[in-house]
Amino acid sequence: MTPALAIRNVSHAYGARKALDDVSFCVPPGSFTVLLGLNGAGKSTLFSLITRLYAARHGEIDIFGHNVMRAPGAALRELGVVFQARTLDLELTVMQNLIYHAALHGIGPIEAHRRGQAALARAGLADRAHDKARALSGGQMRRVEIARALLHEPRLLLLDEPTVGLDIKARADLLALVRGLVQEKSLGVLWATHLIDEIADDDQVVILHQGKALATERAKTIVTEQGAANIGDAFTRVTGAAEEKLSA
Amino acid sequence: MTDAEAPHPYPLPASGERGFSARQYFICLSGVVWREGLRFLHQRERFVSALVRPLVWLFIFAAGFRQVLGVSIIPPYETYVLYEVYIAPGLMAMIQLFNGMQSSLSMVYDREMGNMRTLLVSPFPRWFLLGSKLFAGVAVSILQVYAFLLIAYFWEIEPPTTWGYLTALPALALSGLMLGALGMLLSSLIKQLENFAGVMNFVIFPMFFASSALYPLWRVKESSPWLYYVCEVNPFTHAVELIRFAFYEKVAWTSLAVLAAYTSAFLIAAILAYDPARGMLMRKGG
Known part of the structure; x- marks a missing residue:
């Protein structure tokens, strides 16, 4: 099965500083994959390379088999x-x-209007189509951004720390919306975060630490392998072990 | 059925895996222009300040200096002209200079805020996206110039015949393109918004003052041959001269050639700077 996203041996450096070091993993179609890492782990660099x-x-990035450098249009x-960062144009209306x-x-x-109305209805914002983006709350803006990202019906959705700055309810709503899309539309999702409580047992988790992918498994498998109580504990153990190895 | 055979929810055009139809290119271009137009309408203060700036020069500076600075008969003028008439083309180009630099500023801002990234993840070729953005900026700057000309008309600044308004249009398009491409190139080189003020000082003021916008070059040559050569290679001088001649239904061929060369160079450099494999963005990190 062609993966929605395939990252193979990707390395990247800014001058002498290595931001990503031989990172490989896949996001299968119809899966929720969490890219877990602290700030500065290399998540944003990886997103910049994928986009x-x-x-x-070094390395290759394919989206449904299309290489992002060789066939960027198709990818x-x-x-x-x-x-x-919030990327809605605040001066324009949601529909604009x-x-x-x-x-x-x-x-x-x-066609955009038709798809836009359907997408906003799914996001629970059908009545806000003609409001200025500025008038929306943080959580609503995020939901519009998700609706917008899906307007051209892609099969892979990337979200870079989408819940930062949202309150608990808005976070839960957003997570439920995206998990629903994975189920309904068989979307491949890569969700970057540093928040442990956004991870479910069955999610695939990629632990990114100081530019290296330290683990790529289901959350519950990582927990079991580490003999940890939960994924937060497992994350501490995996990253702690890596740092010990580095300092040894 | 394997994944590769699964029907795509939004069918790719028959022309090939990467191809878009001509209609889709048109939709993309008009979408970018439409957004730029909407933003422009919403930012009324931007429009007003774009108008007030050249009008201040025209009503105050030119009025004050008309007795001091005499302008002899030089082409394209066939009679003595008032100083206001002389600097009008320079002010038209100034509107475009500010507009080009302002859209460059907004690109740096957009890049920091992420709007530029939503443009760059579009599957259309990057040169086309940047070209569309440039085109939209030029269209807005031309609109501003004609608004200025409308007010200047009541100050007796007008072409010899009404055709001058039309013949100025291609000149304004080329000069707008050159200044927009320069702005785009600068936007890729500037790391952060804070660095922008310096660039404005080092680009806008030298370009404007070391040009034929405010005084004919023979006057500059008399006082400083060195400065004269600087003015001669300044692309802004050629933008001003091309507009000046076009407004009088004439073509400044040398300026046209120089401007075309500068425009191509800035365009190519800007597109390369935004190219993911070669670009300047890579050096800075995300």
């Missing part, structure tokens, strides 16, 4: 992204934001 902001110095069609995004994928305004 082709710049090219990886990016399959990709929806929610960036860490969606229509603009659709145009960037070659979808005309009438």
Whole structure:
């Protein structure tokens, strides 16, 4: 089965500082994969490479078998992204934001309007289509960003720390929305976070620490292998062991 | 059925795995222009300040200096002209200079805030996306210039015949393109928003003052041959001259050639700078 996202031996450095060191993992279609790491672990660098902001110095990145450097058009069609920074145009209405995004994928305004209404209804924001983006709460903006990222019907969705700055309820709603999409649309999701409580037992977890992928397993498998009480404990053990190895 | 054979929810065009139809390219371009237009309408203060700046130069500076700075008869003028008339093309180019630098500023801001990234993850070729953004910026700057000309008309600044308004259009398009491409190139080189003020000082003021916008170059040559050569290689001088001649339904061929060369160079450099494999963005980190 072609993976939704395949990262193979990816390394990247900014000058002498190594941000990613031989990272490999896959996100299968219809799965929720958590990229877990502290701030500065290399999550944003990895997102920049997948979204082709710049090219990886070493290694390959494929989206549904399309290499992001060699076939960027085909790869990016399959990709929806929610960036860490808020990227809605605050001066425009919610629907105008969606229509603009659709145009960037070659979808005309009438079709964009139709898809936008359906996407907003799914996100529980059908009545906010003509409000300025500025008028939305943080959680609502995130939901619009997810609706927008899915407008061109990609099969892979990347989210870079989407719950940062949200309250508990908004976080839970957002997580439920995305998990629902994985179920309904068989979407492959890569969810970057440093928040342990966003991980479910059956999620695939990639622990990224100081640019290295230390573990790539189901959450419950990592917990069992580490003999830990929970995934938070397991994370501490995995990263602690790596640091001991480094200092030895 | 393997995954590769599974039907795609949004069918790829028959023209190939990467291809978009001409209609889709058009949708993308008009989407970018539409957004830029909406932003422009929402930022009224930007429009007002873009108008007030050249008007202050026209109403105050030029009025004050008309007695001091005499302008002899030089092409394209066939009679003595008032100083206001002389600096009008320079002010039109100034509107575009500020607009180009402002859109460059907004690109740095967008990059920091992430809006630029939503543009760059579009599956359209990157040169096309950057070109669309540039095109949108030029369209807005031309709109500003004509708004300025409308007010200047009541100050008796007008072309010899109404056709001048039309013949100025291609010149404004090329100069807008050159300044927009320069802004785009700068936006890729500037690491952070804070560095921008310095660039404004080092780009806008020298470009404007070391040009034929405010005084004819023969006057500059009289006072400083060295400065004259600087003015001669300044692309802004050629933008001003191209507009000046076009407004009088004439073509400044040398300026046209120089401007075309600068525009191509800045465009190519900007596209390379935003190229993921070669680009400057890579050196900075995300």
